[in-house]
Amino acid sequence: MENFRNLSLAAIALVLMTVYGAEARKKNPGTVKAKTTVATAEEDHYDVSYVKIDLSATNLSTAISGSSTTKARVVNAAGLSEYYFELSNQLTIDSAFFNGQPATVLSVAPFVNKIELASSLPANSAFEVTVYYHGAPTGGTGFFTNGILNGSSGTPPVQVTHTVSAAYHSRDWFPCKQSLTDKIDSADVWITVPTGLKVAGNGLLKDVTSVDAARNRFEWSTRYPVDYYLLSFAVAPYTEYNYFMHFTGSNDSMLVQNYIYDDPAILLNHQDELDSIALMINHFSALFGKYPYHEEKVGVCLAPLGGGMENQTMVSVGSLDATLIAHELSHQWWGNHVTCATIKDMWLNEGWATYCEHLFLEEFRGASAAFTFRNTVFNQVMANVGGTVEVSDTANELRVYDGRLTYYKGAAVAHMLRFYINDDSVFFPMLRDYHDTYAFGNASTADLMTLANQASGMALDTFFKQWIYKEGYPTYTAKWAQSGSQVVVKLSHTTSKPTSVPLFKMPLEIKLKSPQGDTVIRIYNDQSGQLYSFTWNRPMNGLQIDPDNHIVNKQGAITNDPTLDVPETGKLRPAVYPNPTRDAWYLRHIPAGSTVRLQDMSGRTLKTFYSDTETLVVPAADMAAGNYILTISHRNDPPVSLHLSKN
Numbered sequence: 001m002e003n004f005r006n007l008s009l010a011a012i013a014l015v016l017m018t019v020y021g022a023e024a025r026k027k028n029p030g031t032v033k034a035k036t037t038v039a040t041a042e043e044d045h046y047d048v049s050y051v052k053i054d055l056s057a058t059n060l061s062t063a064i065s066g067s068s069t070t071k072a073r074v075v076n077a078a079g080l081s082e083y084y085f086e087l088s089n090q091l092t093i094d095s096a097f098f099n100g101q102p103a104t105v106l107s108v109a110p111f112v113n114k115i116e117l118a119s120s121l122p123a124n125s126a127f128e129v130t131v132y133y134h135g136a137p138t139g140g141t142g143f144f145t146n147g148i149l150n151g152s153s154g155t156p157p158v159q160v161t162h163t164v165s166a167a168y169h170s171r172d173w174f175p176c177k178q179s180l181t182d183k184i185d186s187a188d189v190w191i192t193v194p195t196g197l198k199v200a201g202n203g204l205l206k207d208v209t210s211v212d213a214a215r216n217r218f219e220w221s222t223r224y225p226v227d228y229y230l231l232s233f234a235v236a237p238y239t240e241y242n243y244f245m246h247f248t249g250s251n252d253s254m255l256v257q258n259y260i261y262d263d264p265a266i267l268l269n270h271q272d273e274l275d276s277i278a279l280m281i282n283h284f285s286a287l288f289g290k291y292p293y294h295e296e297k298v299g300v301c302l303a304p305l306g307g308g309m310e311n312q313t314m315v316s317v318g319s320l321d322a323t324l325i326a327h328e329l330s331h332q333w334w335g336n337h338v339t340c341a342t343i344k345d346m347w348l349n350e351g352w353a354t355y356c357e358h359l360f361l362e363e364f365r366g367a368s369a370a371f372t373f374r375n376t377v378f379n380q381v382m383a384n385v386g387g388t389v390e391v392s393d394t395a396n397e398l399r400v401y402d403g404r405l406t407y408y409k410g411a412a413v414a415h416m417l418r419f420y421i422n423d424d425s426v427f428f429p430m431l432r433d434y435h436d437t438y439a440f441g442n443a444s445t446a447d448l449m450t451l452a453n454q455a456s457g458m459a460l461d462t463f464f465k466q467w468i469y470k471e472g473y474p475t476y477t478a479k480w481a482q483s484g485s486q487v488v489v490k491l492s493h494t495t496s497k498p499t500s501v502p503l504f505k506m507p508l509e510i511k512l513k514s515p516q517g518d519t520v521i522r523i524y525n526d527q528s529g530q531l532y533s534f535t536w537n538r539p540m541n542g543l544q545i546d547p548d549n550h551i552v553n554k555q556g557a558i559t560n561d562p563t564l565d566v567p568e569t570g571k572l573r574p575a576v577y578p579n580p581t582r583d584a585w586y587l588r589h590i591p592a593g594s595t596v597r598l599q600d601m602s603g604r605t606l607k608t609f610y611s612d613t614e615t616l617v618v619p620a621a622d623m624a625a626g627n628y629i630l631t632i633s634h635r636n637d638p639p640v641s642l643h644l645s646k647n
């Protein structure tokens with residue numbers, strides 16, 4: 001979802017579905033041992049397989065009435081003697097049936113209800129509960145206030161009733177188990193509305209049935225697993241703008257079904273954005289795997305929202321802004337297909353969806369648009385010195401969906417992970433692997449890190465620790481000197497939150513500037529006051545740190561210090577040749593008794609040598625082509641790092 005940027009309001013929609021025929025896809029349990037997100041532990045005594053919601057509604061208020069049926073299976077080893085579920089006490093329960101028998105519902109807490117069973121059900125028993133209820137929940141003024149909202153947007157204003165259930169607000173409009181990890185295997189949402197109105201919803205619109213002269217029932221159905229907070233509907237006097245898209249490289253096509261306000265100016269001004277949905281779906285399919293819900297549909301509905309909500313296969317948006325649409329569509333992978341395992345991991349939904357705005361811009365608007373977006377994101381992150389990407393207070397939805405930390409810093413981590421791995425032919429297949437591995441299930445930050453480590457061969461634990469669980473960012477300063485063809489750079493940094501991270505360990509790029517042409521060199525920085533030595537024949541007249549803005553950082557003073565190599569490197573004035581090499585690097589002028597460490601660009605130590613003479617041969621024949629860092633340490637002298645290349 002997007003709730004924090006100022007967007008003009010637009011209109012409504014959402015929907016529901018009916019499932020026929022084939023068995024729903026199996027949920028992927030993943031490896032998650034997640035902390036539960038339900039209100040009471042007893043809700044985890046059963047596993048939900050199916051939900052049918054059958055309500056009457058209008059676009060004039062939040063008033064709803066009807067029923068909800070839940071099919072589930074007992075997973076508690078000791079059986080089930082009480083059935084717990086969540087429903088707001090703003091809704092009145094009219095009656096309830098457990099396995100077809102009338103049942104009494106007891107209120108346990110403001111949002112928690114239970115039915116005491118006449119006799120306990122053993123483990124693995126299937127059961128079915130239907131609750132009839134009605135009400136008009138009030139107090140909803142936007143995100144995180146109420147799961148069902150009524151408002152208006154557009155010119156002239158269009159009144160809409162719609163649901164926005166993240167993170168804990170499904171219970172405001174239907175009886176539910178609010179568990180991130182217990183996906184509903186399939187669902188039907190039927191909404192009966194006065195004639196003249198339309199209902200947008202999840203999955204396929206199986207039928208529109210005339211109930212009587214004044215009312216139609218919209219019967220939406222999905223056979224894909226869906227999390228509680230992604231079921232939705234929206235009611236308004238919509239008009240539809242629909243077309244079929246084709247998936248790149250296949251004959252498959254899919255319905256793109258949009259519910260917009262009946263205002264000619266909307267198509268006049270925004271048909272391009274609506275037509276771009278097909279391009280976005282194909283692009284994200286290429287990056288992360290085929291659109292997960294390709295047997296159903298995708299669509300956008302307008303609703304009076306200051307942002308958007310990624311309701312499954314039918315996203316709600318407050319405006320037809322292309323990057324907002326890209327954000328919500330990307331959630332169909334990041335959040336819907338693979339859902340964060342716990343609320344603490346919300347960046348896996350929102351940080352990645354925000355980074356998908358970058359990926360959209362990069363593909364369709366070019367590198368400079370992506371650079372500008374990245375610059376904005378990084379500056380937002382650095383608007384405050386601290387804060388973790390991991391959600392520190394899961395009860396506070398404003399923290400769960402904090403724009404600076406969950407969205408922007410999360411997106412920054414996604415980009416820095418890509419930069420760290422430094423190979424899109426590794427990075428994007430790793431993301432596809434993530435979606436294959438945890439398809440229709442859940443994943444944690446640790447799950448993503450494990451896949452990233454495996455795919456890259458790197459040890460990214462420190463990176464994840466420093467940027468997800470710890471706080472702050474680095475401010476780099478540098479001194480440089482050139483003597484003949486020898487360049488020495490001394491890189492230092494302070495951090496904005498030294499009590500959390502005193503020293504960031506990161507790869508970064510530096511640009512050596514010359515009137516004869518610049519060069520960009522990738523280095524790895526894991527020490528304070530680290531010295532780097534390069535052979536470069538052009539007359540150097542400047543230095544720039546992170547010239548393409550790939551990592552969150554500020555830049556301090558960068559100075560030419562001609563005294564640098566003599567007093568600071570002392571007798572450590574090593575030379576290396578040939579560089580790049582094919583077979584071996586030959587080191588000269590290293591102090592006898594040096595320890596020499598060879599690292600890859602992730603900082604992983606590959607080999608360590610001890611040299612008791614002033615020369616050393618570092619074999620390279622069996623090493624992969626690429627860049628390496630060689631660090632020479634001698635007693636208490638500052639270590640010197642050399643940038644090596646292997647052909």
Ligand SMILES: [Zn+2]
Nearest residue numbers: 001002350353
């Ligand atoms: Zn989002």
